[in-house]
Amino acid sequence: REITYRVTVSPVEGEGRGGALCAFEDITEQEQMGQIRRDFVANVSHELRTPLTALLGFIETLQGNARDDPAARARFLGIMAREAERMNRLVRDLLSLSRVESDERLRPTGRLDIIGLIDSAATTLRPMAEAAGVQIERTGQPGPLLLPGDADQLTQVFHNLIENAVKYGAPGKLVTVEVGPEPQALGRLGPAVRIEVVDRGEGIDPIHLPRLTERFYRVDSHRSREQGGTGLGLAIVKHIINRHRGRFRIESELGQGSRFIVILPRG
Numbered sequence: 119r120e121i122t123y124r125v126t127v128s129p130v131e132g133e134g135r136g137g138a139l140c141a142f143e144d145i146t147e148q149e150q151m152g153q154i155r156r157d158f159v160a161n162v163s164h165e166l167r168t169p170l171t172a173l174l175g176f177i178e179t180l181q182g183n184a185r186d187d188p189a190a191r192a193r194f195l196g197i198m199a200r201e202a203e204r205m206n207r208l209v210r211d212l213l214s215l216s217r218v219e220s221d222e223r224l225r226p227t228g229r230l231d232i233i234g235l236i237d238s239a240a241t242t243l244r245p246m247a248e249a250a251g252v253q254i255e256r257t258g259q260p261g262p263l264l265l266p267g268d269a270d271q272l273t274q275v276f277h278n279l280i281e282n283a284v285k286y287g288a289p290g291k292l293v294t295v296e297v298g299p300e301p302q303a304l305g306r307l308g309p310a311v312r313i314e315v316v317d318r319g320e321g322i323d324p325i326h327l328p329r330l331t332e333r334f335y336r337v338d339s340h341r342s343r344e345q346g347g348t349g350l351g352l353a354i355v356k357h358i359i360n361r362h363r364g365r366f367r368i369e370s371e372l373g374q375g376s377r378f379i380v381i382l383p384r385g
């Protein structure tokens with residue numbers, strides 16, 4: 119492990135002879151935090167710049183060559199709308215992330231029916247799933263099942279996980295959301311509920327698993343962008359679950375599919 123020290127030398131006045139005081143301060147953690155912050159700013163700038171450059175390019179074309187060509191104009195406007203939409207999603211996800219990070223230490227005060235919440239997240243995503251040829255099914259407990267939590271944030275968790283399962287799942291295959299009691303209590307937090315979002319898609323190489331919840335980490339950047347991903351979905355999921363004092367785990371097998379496991383205290 120590399121350690122970074124800040125060394126401060128200050129003169130000390132002594133009787134007759136002078137001396138020096140040398141202080142070593144371990145600033146490894148500060149350095150690492152600084153690096154993470156710098157990487158994040160660089161990533162955000164890059165992610166925003168790509169659609170922005172495309173938009174500027176098309177505006178220039180529309181003002182020039184394509185001005186009197188209605189077919190080209192319509193096509194370029196379509197692309198511009200997609201790029202602007204991408205920037206919009208990125209800003210929306212960045213705001214969500216910063217909001218959940220800033221209140222991560224505040225316990226959520228609401229109470230909600232987790233089954234109803236999952237069902238409504240699935241309902242919102244059904245049109246997208248149908249277009250992808252994927253069916254979403256919820257199994258296990260019929261509900262209702264009351265938990266302490268923030269309804270908007272937990273909706274976002276299951277929306278992100280089910281959306282990923284649809285996006286990275288395989289056409290014709292099921293996406294299942296399985297809800298049941300978690301056999302092990304969550305330490306002092308007591309009994310818990312376990313929710314698994316399962317797809318039968320291409321799966322994820324295990325070497326990626328530990329980094330998937332990092333901001334902007336993607337297995338295949340091109341594919342993620344093609345499908346409108348911001349690379350922030352799982353980072354948001356992880357922070358929201360932390361705030362709820364829950365656990366989050368990903369299991370996957372290449373060629374078989376993936377399983378995203380959320381464990382939440384029953385309160």
Ligand code: ADP
Nearest residue numbers: 282283286336337338342347348349350351352
């Ligand atoms: P994105 O917006 O790129 O989908 P996420 O943070 O939601 O960002 O996910 C990060 C990466 O994890 C994705 O780019 C993808 O490579 C991988 N991933 C997420 N969910 C799945 C899944 N169900 N199956 C396979 N890969 C997945």
